[in-house]
Amino acid sequence: MSQTPSQPTNGPGTPSHGSGHGHGRVGLAGLIVGAIGVVFGDIGTSPLYTIREAFSPHYGLTAQHDTVLGLLSMIFWALTIVVTLKYVTIIMRADNDGEGGIMALMALAQRCFPKDSRTAYVVGILGIFGASLFFGDGVITPAISVLSAVEGLEVISPGLHPWIVPITLAVLVALFATQRYGTARVGKVFGPITVLWFAVLAVLGVTNILHEPEVLHAINPYWAAHFFVDHTWGGIFILGAVVLAVTGGEAIYTDMGHFGARPVRYAWYFFVLPSLMLNYLGQGALVLEDPAAIRNPFYVGVPEWARWPMLVLATMATVIASQAVITGGYSVARQAMQLGYIPRMRIRHTSSDTIGQIYIPAINWTMMVIVIALVLSFGTSSALAAAYGISVSATMLIDTLLLAIVARALWPNWRRWVLPLCALFLVIDIAFVIANGAKVLQGAWFPVVLGIVLFTLLRTWRRGREILRDEIQKEGIRLDAFIPGLMLAPPVRVEGTAVFMTSDKGVVPHALLHNLKHNKVLHERNVFLTVETLTVPYAAKDRRLKMEPIGDDFHRVTIRFGFMETPDVPLALMRSCDQGGIAFDPMQTTYFVSRETIVAGAHRGMPVWRDKLFALMHRNAAPANQFFRIPGNRLVELGAQVEI
Structure with missing residues (x-):
């Protein structure tokens, strides 16, 4: 699939036509409750x-x-500057037709430069590396969140300590095992439960603050500055713990497309942020009153009679947070597939009403294995906390760089004040990266290594596809010369329509050549079909399909999808007749696809080990009929061997 640039984004603060996609008649209050349930799960469990x-x-x-x-x-000002100012107030304005996340921001930034320029290439590298790192920290979220909630058992009764890991594993296995059934029904209760969670956080915070109102002075930035003066340069390393309070900030931007920017902002400004800060201040008041409470200030601050209900509520909140991470993984994977960075995978739709509810088995089971391995390897949320933060800090740093590019190129009226703020964000992000880098030997190496492995896979697939396309073009026959020559002595023509899928509009598909060679027939109508992915989430109707007759009942057709859409080729072709195109009868249409066998060649393309890695990925990619939703009984695959 190729990538086609689209129109520039709307300016900051201007509503995008894709914003609020699929909200229907749901009111603002409903969207706010829904956003609280989905968008803030990750950052909302950080007080644990x-x-x-x-x-x-x-x-x-x-x-x-x-x-x-x-x-x-430091926690208060980190939430204020990094989450409130950077993500919720500014970066959410850099929406890509209403969608957010580092992949959408990368696509937006790439539009600021010529498609094949070196700068666009570097922006792509930054975006993919950031997405890889984000996934590296993302798999830690379910492990650390559920573990920290279940560890409340130890506060209730120290004798229950041996049950913490088994119960955590049971919760996580059940969570991943039920993904195949979809989240439509469960999702309806996510919002109210998370609203209750944040309300309880606020009530607990206020109750504990009343014992030590002195903690309210922490809002004064003097105390953060005083901390650094007292601890000199060594004080920067405490940011490795402070960053735990803002993990989930990038996820807010990633999930904004589900509800739109306004409900997310209202929920954060007026409910989520106050609840979080009241709870943090309450925990601080508890520690001032009783320093021994630092063993687990969250649960110690809960009255004894409420600890069992709080344990249940906290576990439910962490399951919801984990659910958001898992479904976010599906969404990012689909975007990466559409943009050509990972092989095709089988995608199952779990809802007939909402296209965004999908299930990708390969992503689901991979995440489950990694999360279970993390719980068994680290054993406690404290050990996992040492591994948490480095990747998300680096992702936030990349977000700042991409934001600066977008602001400078696309926001002429706002860049005067956004760019100086980007400089401030850059200093903070670098400080977070340095602080978390100090935890590499304590476990921070894991998300970094995982991120590097994923980045290598993504770049190998992308580069391998480019080399494969070049090799096919070298050996290919030009279509404009082939058809006139073929029609000088035309083969037998049979009824029906043949659709030959090809990534290069100017070259004869291998599948057509093999069909002529082995079957010695030509269909009555022949369509050369190219599927393109736009750098916008959803393709506009007037850009969906382009049809061009090239003579003798041959047609060149281009179908375009947005990177948030699941390609449905037969449906798009059937709708073409509404635009005066060819009438595609599903029972009279046969799809022909070339399936190449990759052979790694020395001194060609990439290093041999990457050639072999690409060949392995290519061999295990999902069949074209599954990815493009082509009926298996209407598909013919013809093989070809290509050396790269």
Whole structure:
């Protein structure tokens, strides 16, 4: 599939026509509740472990007045600057037809430069590396969230400690095993449960603040500055714990397309942020009152009679947060497939009403294996916290760079103040990366290594597809010369329509050549079909299909899909007759696809190990009929061997 540039994005603050896609008659209040249930699950479970990890022996802090206020001040201003200002207020305006996330931002930034320029290539590298790192930290979210919730058992009764890991594994296995059934029914209760979760966070926070109102002074940035003065340059490493409070900020941007920017902003400004800050301040008040509470300030701050209900509610909240990460993984994988960065995979739709509800078995089971391995390897949420943060910090850094590109090129009226803010964000992001980099030996190596492995796979697939296309073009016959020559002595023509799928509009598809060679017939009508992916989420109706007759009942057809859409080739062709095109009868249409066998050749293309890796990925890609939704009984695959 090729990639075609689209029209520039709307300016910041201007509603995109894709914004709010699929909301129908749902009111603003309903969208806000839905956003609370889906968008904020990750960042909403951070209070379970953030304060506790800041006082872990790794950082050497003591629970005394100035340190507690300094830590709370850093958390408050990190949430204010990184999440509220950077993501919710500014970067969410860089929507790609209403969709967000690093893949959408990358596509938007690439439009600022000529398609084949070196700068566009570098932007693509940044975006794919950021997406790989984001996935690296994303698989940690279910493990650390559910573990930290279940660890409340230890506060309720220390004798229950041996049950923490088995219960965590049972919850996670059940979560991944039920993905195949879809989340439509369960999703209806996500919003109310998460609203209850944030309300309880706020109530607990206020209750504990009343015991030590002194913590309210932490809102003053003086205490954050005072912390760094007291701890000199060594104080920067505490940002490795502070970043735990803002993990999930990038996810807010990624999930904005489900509900639109306005409901997400309202939910954050007026409900989620106040609830989070009240709880953090309440935990700080608890630590000031009783330094021993640092063993688990979240659960210690819960009255004894409410700890079992809180354990259940926290587990439900972490399952919801994990659900958001899993479905986000499906969404990012589909975008990467459409943009040509990973092989085709089998996609199942779990809802007949909502196209966004999909299930990708390969992604689901891969994530489950990695998450289970993390729980078994690290064992506690404290150990996992050491691995958490480095990748998401690097992703936030890449987001800032891409935002600066978009603001400079597409926001002429806003860049005067957005670009200076990008400089501030860049300093903060670099500080977070340095602080988390210090945790490499404690476990931060895992998401980095996983991110690098994923980046290598994505780049190998992308580069391999380019080399494969070049090799096919070298050996191919030009279509404009082939058809006139063929019609000088035409073969026997049979009834029906043959659709030959090809990525190169100017070259004769191998499938046609093999069909003529072995079957010695030509269909009554022949269509050379190219599927393109646009750099916008959804293709406009007037850009969906282009049909061009080239004589003797041969036609060149181009179908375009957005990167958030699942290609349905037969449906798009059937709708072409509404535009005065060919009437495609499904029972009289046969699809021909070339399936190449890749042979790794020395001194050609990529290094041999990458050639072999690409050959393995190509061999295991989902069949074209599954990906393009072509009926299996209407598809003919013809093989060809290509050396790269």
